[in-house]
Amino acid sequence: GAGVSQSPSNKVTEKGKDVELRCDPISGHTALYWYRQSLGQGLEFLIYFQGNSAPDKSGLPSDRFSAERTGGSVSTLTIQRTQQEDSAVYLCASSLGAGVTYNEQFFGPGTRLTVL
């Protein structure tokens, strides 16, 4: 596709349920990033994938959060046993990969997660 896509655009779930958020990066982009944006707040880094390297999980807030990237393309962010404080907009971004370090990140439209 022309840009980064994310699905679903909105997700409402009950506390304690698991959710999966999907990101399709721009074709050819080897770097993929997940951020979280809470209401009125800036962007909080969650996890970063670069090619076949082990992901940088340093931003994940708890072990309820995990992400994987299959085939170097699509990524899924999973939140287990959701809590109300997980309510936020989850943003995915991708960029061209290694060798050039000044590439900008291209963002998807986000998934708005509401935990009741």
Added chain:
Amino acid sequence: AQSVAQPEDQVNVAEGNPLTVKCTYSVSGNPYLFWYVQYPNRGLQFLLKYITGDNLVKGSYGFEAEFNKSQTSFHLKKPSALVSDSALYFCAVRDMLAGNTPLVFGKGTRLSVIA
């Protein structure tokens, strides 16, 4: 460590007047600097970036930003604001030596352009 500060949560400007959205940064080495804009219920949209060379960078929609190494600043500017410029603006930084690591973002500045 890398960090970005956007000292103003909110900037109000009259349509047709010049606008400035402030950003200062901190990196160990030399910075790559970025500005993004977020319209309501949308993802972040890239505006411009500073890599090296000319300190004045021109970007989309008539925006520009000036890199000032001595003041560690990268303020976003536009000579004449439009109502449609009203949005949330984010400054971001990456240390040149940090590879393709995630950009570090400021908390954002909400710009309101009043007709």
